[in-house]
Amino acid sequence: MVWGASNAPVSDVQPPSFFARIFLAWVAYFRTLFDGEFAAGVVQLREGRGALPAPKEEVVEAPKKKKKPAPVIKEAGPEAALQLLGLLQREGRFVDFIEEDLSGASDEDIGAAARVVHEGCKKALDEHFTIEAIHPDEEGETVTVDEGYDAKSIRLTGNVVGDPPHSGELSHRGWRVGEVRLPKMSEKHDPSIIAPAEVELA
């Protein structure tokens, strides 16, 4: 890329030695002959305009229109999710249950297993999260959604027209997690192992 340096002020470039110039003339002779782009650059040089063609990328910048700034998309780290899976598996055999093929199993057997899963997962959730209903009223009751309601915690469904206040039937009270108390982990712990293989020694 010796040629690229020609953008720099001339005074910054040491004149090459005589022998170097012979070599340069030799190379330039053939390149001018066979490389069109190179030849165009030499033409510009001779006309005193200085430079070789600018790198192509700079050309792309030309059409500048106002664009929406890219939204910030949060990326969830895998660790907390793995931890939760580990907790649900440990306390409630969650992964065992979900990974199992239920076809052919009787409802009674599934029910027995579901008790283990339900009891254990409930314990895991209760211990590590404070989960509360968002809406205080009972489901099925008619409720009012006031102006300025928080659309994150209340979702309007069905015939959504007009401005609040709205009146409608509460079909789900919603859930909100207040406090999260996930276990801390030692540095060397690998949370992707949600249940180690167990080998019982006799």
Place this chain on the structure above:
Amino acid sequence: MSDEPSYAVGIDLGTTHCALSYVDLDLSEGESIAQYVLSVPQVTAPGNIESRALLPSFLYLPGATELADGALTLPWDEAPAFGVGEVARGLGAKTPIRVVSSAKSWLCHGAVDRLAPILPPHAPDEVTKISPLQASILYLEHLRDAWDAKHPDAPLDDQDVVITVPASFDPAARELTAEAAREAGLDNIVLLEEPQAALYSWIQGTQSTWRDQVELGDVILVVDVGGGTTDLSLMVVAERDGTLELHRVAVGEHILLGGDNMDLALAVTVRAKIEAEIGKKLDAWQLGALTHACRAAKERLLGDDGVESVPVVVPSRGRKLIGGSIRSELTRAEVEALLVEGFFPEVSSDARPKSRARVALTQLGLPYAQDAGITRHIAAFLARQLGAAADVDGYRGKLPEGATFLHPTAILFNGGVFESSLLERRVTTQINAWLEADGGARARVLDGASLDVAVARGAAYYAYVRRGKGVRIRGGTAQAYYVGVETAMPAVPGMEPPITAICVAPFGIEEGTRCEPAAQELGLVVGEPVSFRFFGSSVRRDDAVGSVLDRWSDGELEELSEIRATLPSEGRTAGDVVPVRLRAGVSAVGVLELEAIPRVGDERWNVELDVRAGGAAGD
């Protein structure tokens, strides 16, 4: 002691779990108290650290390669040698040979060497065992580290710390608990009996209205059924200088019987049903899982009268949950038959616990109560303590003529077992039936908080009132102590020489006091350890120091661990016999102390409660 304490701390060093509660002295004034429960960081599963209000009293002794690096890491220790708390309980369920549990019951087991590495009792030789004392030290160290991590400017050693012990702990077990605290770097501790802690917790809960809820002469029976032990105490409401105060007048025997036995009893019953059905035996892990399931089922059945039966499921070990799990159920009838009739049978007030003669070949194990009937233990305790309240100033003696047992006028329940109101009602009904039959008035129930942390909270409250800020329960030692001396008489083949018991410490010595030495002299041999038999009595309240008993009725005196003294041989000829007198006292910590005083000179030799007594027998 360089710094003035900022907190009054109570530690419940329990058989199945430990808890720590504390009062912030700067924020507390009089009856307005800022009290908290320490959330104890612990490993809950390998590599996971969580904070819980309770620290399960379990230790896991891992094999060299068993756990990955960092599996036991705690915020204050990169690589602890043992797992403490929840992780130990979890790992121990699948590898029982490496888990230490119920160390506290071993601490009070007079037939074993409590300083020797004997736990876990059935571990193979490869496992490096630990002593019951060491286990207690490790629990206390864990709590200390958890505290210090949270309060770096107010280390636990600088605080006023109260550690609870069962009221029925013998002097040696109390001394060992105090020693565990010293070894854990806590030099500033006081011991408190658990039923007293429960009563303090109740007093605190009444928000200074307790004086309105009891009256002069009330006899409060505290029934404390924890995970592993049943602890009974009697407190009397007395009067001094015009104000009501509380006296602990009697404590029961050490009964290794608690909620865990009940859950196990249920599990064993359901196991029999399951094994008959599937024709296969359940392994230890499955029994553990079944016990767990039964505990949950029991709580539902006892908590809701409408439920007749609750399914219990033992999950499969492998990944196939469906088909691999075993399902059974626990019925109301079973729970009532096993728990209510088994542990709280309806008996008359003259019922006594059965004590089966011990089989000579018993394995080295804990001396579990031979009789599971807690009501029989209560009946025996009340009858034995018939005269317990007579000496208390202000006790007006509510006993009718010819009463056959001490009549409690109020009952305070404590311990997880009484989360179930059914069991609480059963005991109340039973005691009231006795009272009625014996011509007494009905007893009422004091609404206590039978929370898991009630004892720790009561202990912290006591640490606070000890600073002169509230009611104190007066008590002192709940036994009189005697040294046994062989009577000089010609030997009769096949007969042990008779023993005379000399009282060295009367009933009810308070903390920080010393008795006069007994006048009788004992011979100590220079340079050799000399042991004496040692006895305690929870009923002989009037013996003074020096009282001599030639004979006593069955159960009146209970033999304790031996006491032992060694005279250094400096300045004396080895083998010489030096006559000494014994002097007893109770240290500020609340531990019985004995010393030997020679006839001349002002030397004092420490006389130890022998905690290694069982060493030879146990080997």
